[in-house]
Amino acid sequence: MSKVYLSAKLPKIATQKLIDAGFEVTVYDGTKLISHDTLLQNVKDIDFLITPLSTKVDHDIIDAAPKLKLIANFGAGFNNIDTAYAKEKGIVVTNTPKVSTNAVSEVAIGLILALSHRIVEGDKKMRREGFPGWAPLYFLGHEIAGQTLGIVGLGNIGRDIARKANALGMHVQYYKRNPLSDPEERSEKVTYASLNTLISTSDFIVISAPQTDENYHQFNMSAFKAMKSTAAIINVGRGPIIDETALLEALNNDEIAGAALDVYENEPDVNDGLKLLKNVILTPHIGNASVEARDAMANIVADNIILVEQEENANFIVNP
The missing domain is CATH 3.40.50.720 (NAD(P)-binding Rossmann-like Domain)
Known part of the structure; x- marks a missing residue:
């Protein structure tokens, strides 16, 4: 069973879709943004990472996750991820454009x-x-x-x-x-x-x-x-x-x-x-903070994980 780690809580539509597809899903449930050290400890044996644009995914995080196949960024931006290093390691990075x-x-x-x-x-x-x-x-x-x-x-x-x-x-x-x-x-x-x-x-x-x-x-x-x-x-x-x-x-x-x-x-x-x-x-970065946009973003990240697990191409790859 492939493991998915969510470094922030997402709309339930995402977690439920992944659970229904047979993934083992773990969600960071802290009240503050996840720390670098906490993320580092939780990526060691995961296959997929879903992370919001507020979480930095750098060399150390990528190196700590030898099984990682996909980083699904929950947001249209992806400056928080070292996309070039991820590509070097054979890790696909995706984002969620257009829906917001x-x-x-x-x-x-x-x-x-x-x-x-x-x-x-x-x-x-x-x-x-x-x-x-x-x-x-x-x-x-x-x-x-x-x-x-x-x-x-x-x-x-x-x-x-x-x-x-x-x-x-x-x-x-x-x-x-x-x-x-x-x-x-x-x-x-x-x-x-x-x-x-x-x-x-x-x-x-x-x-x-x-x-x-x-x-x-x-x-x-x-x-x-x-x-x-x-x-x-x-x-x-x-x-x-x-x-x-x-x-x-x-x-x-x-x-x-x-x-x-x-x-x-x-x-x-x-x-x-x-x-x-x-x-x-x-305002507190609420640009795409609508139920409609966040649900659409949740569907994208979940669907991309399912696609990669099935050895198909993910949508919205940012480091081809």
Whole structure:
């Protein structure tokens, strides 16, 4: 009987599917994220590992699991896994792309709306002190219709954000290393802009890009100074794309108007200074935290284990 180790609790649909398929399934049930040492101790005789993107799978973990056939990452990203070393050891690594697209794009749009209409700030005010009553100039925000949205990274999520933003009357421009063709741009109702142009002309900037060596701290103090002073930045991509120290300075100096972060440079830690600002929204990496998305992700990781056990090719291999 092949052994599967889950380094975090998953939706029951995954564990039940594996048990029904005859696997011996062990689940880490700690209340905190699994530690490196705990993971190291639990991979020694396993055949399959399911792990969330918050768990680092490095040389030591891989070397400690001589029977390991597959690392099924529960998430679209896979920066947490040494994929090259896994390939060297003959271990397949998979992820769960596409199924979280709608959930993440909904969160991105929600954060734009929450920032522009000061929804979170208003909620805190009502809970803390209430308000004096409706007045014509009280607690004004801005409508997003007619505003320019700049999307950095136009993959599946970026495109879905663009579709939703277009439906809300926004003008959408994007930046990616390989621009779309003219027919694709017309179909998606988006316009390509260089990164510098996007930064300087957008009213809202949404980061939906994966993390690469090239985009580490892509949004630094120079970028924030180039943004409109009335603009806001939203990050549903990867935390290290933003230099949070520079972001805090830019916000304190009124270089930009606001920020909403769902991912963080040193996740799960958050810059304490950002917590103090009323024009900042902080959410706990909930981009794809919907029942629908997580169930779909659970099905993918379970199905991939079953496929590899049957000596068939897994889906969504990231280290071919």
